[in-house]
Amino acid sequence: MKTVITIVALSMALATAPSTQEGKTLYSSAKFKCFQCHGPTGVEGGAGPSFKGVGKKYDKPTLLEHAAHKCPPTGACNPKELGAIVDYLMTL
Numbered sequence: 001m002k003t004v005i006t007i008v009a010l011s012m013a014l015a016t017a018p019s020t021q022e023g024k025t026l027y028s029s030a031k032f033k034c035f036q037c038h039g040p041t042g043v044e045g046g047a048g049p050s051f052k053g054v055g056k057k058y059d060k061p062t063l064l065e066h067a068a069h070k071c072p073p074t075g076a077c078n079p080k081e082l083g084a085i086v087d088y089l090m091t092l
């Protein structure tokens, strides 16, 4: 029984990983272009600041607000996609 609970807990923890992975992909995508100013993986910086340790500096709502600053002009960013990008930035 204990083993079953451990396996369930482990798979739930792993289930959160794809969002971070998706965020990483979106971060580097031609749609969002975040990488152009914040560096290829987000820690290099460039025209914009590096995101290293940004998860300790800001909480998620603040980052979501900041993350929307260069959303594609064709429309508001999809909140789910933006959330995934922020989840990724918070791991840096």
Ligand code: HEC
Pocket: 032, 033, 034, 035, 036, 037, 038, 047, 048, 049, 050, 054, 063, 066, 067, 068, 069, 070, 071, 085
């Ligand atoms: C054209 C260049 C450019 C692009 C593209 C860009 N940023 Fe930025 N970003 C900046 C600059 C410059 C700043 C600092 C000044 C400001 O806040 O506008 C910044 C600041 C930020 C901050 C605040 C960081 C801090 O430490 O205060 C976040 C979060 C952020 N950007 C997320 C994103 C995300 C997510 C994307 C992609 C959707 C993105 N940025 C695309 C240039 C850019």
